[in-house]
Amino acid sequence: xxxxxxxxxxxxxxxxxxxxxxxxxxxxxxxxxxxxxxxxxxxxxxxxxxxxxxxxxxxxxxxxxxxxxxxxxxxxxxxxxxxxxxxxxxxxxxxxxxxxxxxxxxxxxxxxxxxxxxxxxxxxxxxxxxxxxxxxxxxxxxxxxxxxxxxxxxxxxxxxxxxxxxxxxxxxxxxxxxxxxxxxxxxxxxxxxxxxxxxxxxxxxxxxxxxxxxxxxxxxxxxxxxxxxxxxxxx
Numbered sequence: 468x469x470x471x472x473x474x475x476x477x478x479x480x481x482x483x484x485x486x487x488x489x490x491x492x493x494x495x496x497x498x499x500x501x502x503x504x505x506x507x508x509x510x511x512x513x514x515x516x517x518x519x520x521x522x523x524x525x526x527x528x529x530x531x532x533x534x535x536x537x538x539x540x541x542x543x544x545x546x547x548x549x550x551x552x553x554x555x556x557x558x559x560x561x562x563x564x565x566x567x568x569x570x571x572x573x574x575x576x577x578x579x580x581x582x583x584x585x586x587x588x589x590x591x592x593x594x595x596x597x598x599x600x601x602x603x604x605x606x607x608x609x610x611x612x613x614x615x616x617x618x619x620x621x622x623x624x625x626x627x628x629x630x631x632x633x634x635x636x637x638x639x640x641x642x643x644x645x646x647x648x649x650x651x652x653x654x655x656x657x658x659x660x661x662x663x664x665x666x667x668x669x670x671x672x673x674x675x676x677x678x679x680x681x682x683x684x685x686x687x688x689x690x691x692x693x694x695x696x697x698x699x700x701x702x
Contacts, residue, residue, distance in 0.1 A: 549700035552578040564693040570604035571694065573630055573646050578698045580650040586657075588695050589664065594653055596691040597672050600684045601632035606646055610634075631676075 550557045555575035562571060574595050581591040598604050610627025611617030617625050619634075626635040629643040631653050642648045656675045657663055663671040668688055673681040 547697055549697055551700045551702035552582070552698040553702055555698060558697060563697045564690040566599075566604060566690065566694055571698075573598065573604045573606060574694050575698050576646040577630070577650045578695060580647050581654055584651065584654050584658075586654055588699060590654070590657065592688070592691045592695045593657065593668055593672055594650060595694055596668060596684050596687040597653060597676060598630040598650075599687040599691055600672075601627075601676070602630050604630065606630050606644065608644060 547559050547563065552575040555571050558567075558571055560567065562568070566574065577594045577598060578591045581594055586594075595604075606629055608628050610625055610632050612625045612627070619625055627633065628640065629649045630646050631637075631643075631649050633643045633649060633652060637643055637652050638648070642652065653675065657671065660671065660674055663674070666674070667682075667685070669683065669685040670681050672684045
């Protein structure tokens, strides 16, 4: 029996046990909360990654769609409806395959001359290719001698002028500087070249122009085809 005012050993231990139990419960709850928070953080990270992937795909698709909206009209600008070569000025200001204005008017003269001489679109394309490569479809009154000091094989100065950069033995200055006459001179020589329709386009032109590189004009085939096609409308 305990004396008044004193506590037995067993009763003294009970509060300490309760306190220890409460501490353990709090520790377990705190650990549980920490474990739950870790899982939640992992889930959040996973969700964020998924959202980022979805956002990236959505933005990429939107940008691609926007690019198509921009690119399609730009492509169409280079493939206008064909017009009669007599009305080359009716072609859009944006031109055809990068060629515009006076360049297309000169090309139209070459096309019309070819039509009058009985050359089909293939022959007309070769003539336009030639003028693209020789003068950039500009009727210039100078040539290789003036620009790069180029000489003939015999050492004499070149006398190239006009759309086709024809030298003096092709004709007079007036003839070579007149686009229709210069085109006629070219077509006449092309027509006399045996088997020209079976040759690679640039090689056929090379045989007429007698330049240094038989493949030089090949780079203009696509552009010349586009221009001749654009000028092939009904009159």
